[in-house]
Amino acid sequence: MNAREADVIVVGAGLSGLIAAREVLRAGREPLVLEANDRVGGRILTEEPVPDVFLELGAQWIGDTHHRMEALASELGIGLYQQLEDGDTSYEFGGRILRGEAFHSAYADEVAQVERVLRTLDAMAESVDVAAPWAAPRADEWDRISVGQWYDQQGLSAVGRELLEICTVGILAVPTVEVSLLGLLVNVVTCGVTADLLSESEGGAQTKRFVGGTGQIPQRLADELGERVVLESPVLTIDVGDGVVTVGCRGGLVAKGKQVIVALAPTLAGRIMYDPPLPGVRDQLTQRLPQASAHKSFVLYDEPFWRDEGLNAQLISDAGPARMSNDSCMPEGDGGPGIILAFLEGENARVQGRWPDEQRQAALRDELVRHFGPRAAKPELIVEGAWVERQWTRGCYNANPGPCGWIHFGASLAEPIGPIKWAATETALAWSGYMEGAVDAGQRAAREVLADLG
Ligand SMILES: Cc1cc2nc3c(=O)[nH]c(=O)nc-3n(C[C@H](O)[C@H](O)[C@H](O)COP(=O)(O)OP(=O)(O)OC[C@H]3O[C@@H](n4cnc5c(N)ncnc54)[C@H](O)[C@@H]3O)c2cc1C
Structure with missing residues (x-):
């Protein structure tokens, strides 16, 4: 022994x-x-499929208020670089694709509805103490209802409701019907998640990355x-x-x-x-x-071609298979490939995530072409991370x-x-x-x- x-x-x-x-x-x-x-x-796992190209199959970003992580990186001598957000996001709802301002003006009412719900969540979260959420004055009521049920009661239009679902699943990686409303409020308090729900990066969790992985x-x-x-x-x-x-x-x-x-x-x-x-x-x-259900797909191209078109590699889609994506390139100025990271979260991880690789990757390519144009059809490499299959993790991002x-x-x-x-x-x-x-x-x-x- x-x-x-x-x-x-x-x-x-x-x-x-x-x-x-x-x-x-x-x-x-x-x-x-x-x-x-x-x-x-x-749940931290960096792969280097091509020299000096670091793909974060697990944790990738920190936010501006992640002071412990920033101090740790500095102590360990690991540099940080800023996540690029410049350019338009591409939105797809009901088969219609609209970029940036065009989406915001076509769906101004829906965006305003979502904003109203987020501010309501912020106000509700003020009475929740993360050290004892069960002691909040309305804990009993809020813990007996799912986020999805509560969203359904907020008078949102179909597109507003779907937008809120996509953005919330982008953080929780489970359908909102599976999460307690009190659980979401705890997230709002510990992580300020409402700042992230509509990709307002200030105060959010995805502003910086580690040089070298x-x-x-x-x-x-x-x-x-x-x-x-x-x-x-x-x-x-x-x-x-x-x-x-x-x-x-x-x-x-x-x-x-x-x-x-x-x-x-x-x-x-x-x-x-x-x-x-x-x-x-x-x-x-x-x-x-x-553990929640998330699947990351990195799609690598010869260069970040979308930037020439004024796009930021971010999509928000009601069609999928990825409901969201973003720019996952190495630091600007380092050259390197164009990398789009497509997220399959919640039900998409559970359904399309289990498709045969070829079928899923073909659907992903089609989706990226819809959003970023014909150059997206010919990636040089696709690298994916399915965390449910990993015996010692069994799902992510968290519980x-x-x-x-x-x-x-x-x-x-x-x-x-x-x-x-x-x-x-x-x-x-x-x-x-x-x-x-x-x-x-x-x-x-x-x-x-x-x-x-x-
Ligand atoms: C795809 C993905 C993307 C993410 N993105 C981000 C991000 O951008 N930013 C961010 O801040 N966070 C992100 N996260 C979350 C972040 O990775 C986790 O919060 C963090 O790494 C959790 O660390 P941990 O030590 O608590 O747990 P874990 O990393 O899960 O560590 C637990 C360890 O225990 C081991 N283990 C399991 N069972 C046993 C056993 N029986 N005996 C011995 N060992 C065992 C496991 O192998 C593992 O090494 C992401 C996670 C994933 C998976």
């Missing part, structure tokens, strides 16, 4: 687990990180931890004894520590066997926090509770159970669901174990 010992065992070498382990080490305690996969980074961040953190990170060690069991936590992995590794940080999305954390068993409420929580999730189970999301502490972005109070949240949660879990270790 292969055995290791440490003060704190960390389960998962995603960003949250790595940050937690580094905080523990910096405080003079020994961490040991057990990772199921053959790489670190989890996001994947450098977990890799450099893991380098700092050295042999304290053990790959290909899926954790199967966590046994809590008297002052000792024993963590068993597939493959036979057994790690003993005083504390354990489980830095996994809740649904994956629920697949570990705990002894003694976890309280029922915690297990029921993990049964009710499914969203359905109705009654928060009021009945929310309190157990990050509540420690003796020496077991919970990290991962889903447990964050700031920017939950994003890398910023993963850092926030990792730091909080580290503080909790360090406090217990005295």
Whole structure:
């Protein structure tokens, strides 16, 4: 039997687990990180299919208020570059394609309706405390209804309702009927998502990227931890004894520590066997926090031809298969290919995402031609990332509770159970669901174990 010992065992070498382990080490305690996969980074995954062309199959952007991530990048010596937004967005509704201003004037009423709904959400969110959403004065009412049901009651026209659906699914990656209204309000508070819903980039989550790829961040953190990170060690069991936590992995590794940080999305954390068993409420929580459904398709061309036409590579479409896209090129001035990133989210990830590659990619090409012209018909390469198929993630971008999730189970999301502490972005109070949240949660879990270790 292969055995290791440490003060704190960390389960998962995603960003949250790595940050937690580094905080523990910096405080003079020994961490040991057990990772199921053959790489670190989890939902961060950069591929380089062509030299110096970095495709973010996982997390790609940070926003202007992601201060923890900006500080981390600067500390690790990783530069940032601005997401290009200049140019017109192309909109497709009811078979009609309109660019920029033409869409905004043809559908001025619909855009105004959506704006009104977003401002209503902002006002409602003011009474929600992210540390205790279930205690909001109207929590009970808001958690018993889905976002989709509530949207249906807002007096929107068919196009206004569809526009709001597309933009919301662009953030949550699940149909709005699956998410509790209180859950969306929590997102509004922790992430200010209404700023992102209509692609107002200021205050949004997608303004900057990492030069050389996001994947450098977990890799450099893991380098700092050295042999304290053990790959290909899926954790199967966590046994809590008297002052000792024993963590068993597939493959036979057994790690003993005083504390354990489980830095996994809740649904994956629920697949570990705990002894003694976890309280029922915690297990029921993990049964009710499914990972969302998103699929990224990068379409590479010889150059960013759309810029010559005054377009910004962004589309919003009621037809699909991608409901949204954007410009995913390397920093301006670096040359390199033109890259459009098409998003299949929610039902599109579940339906078209499962089509045979050839069928889906042909449909994607047709869609891009409709929006960006005939040059879009001949990409040099298409690279796609289907996260549902990845055993150690099983969906993305993160988890969203359905109705009654928060009021009945929310309190157990990050509540420690003796020496077991919970990290991962889903447990964050700031920017939950994003890398910023993963850092926030990792730091909080580290503080909790360090406090217990005295
Ligand atoms: C396609 C996609 C796009 C995204 N875009 C953005 C973006 O632009 N900006 C942004 O901020 N965020 C984005 N995100 C979200 C961001 O990636 C996550 O919020 C963040 O990386 C989560 O980190 P984590 O450490 O909490 O979880 P994870 O990254 O999921 O880490 C968990 C780790 O645990 C491992 N693991 C699982 N089960 C076990 C087990 N039993 N034993 C041991 N190890 C296990 C996994 O392999 C993984 O390494 C995106 C995510 C995806 C997938």
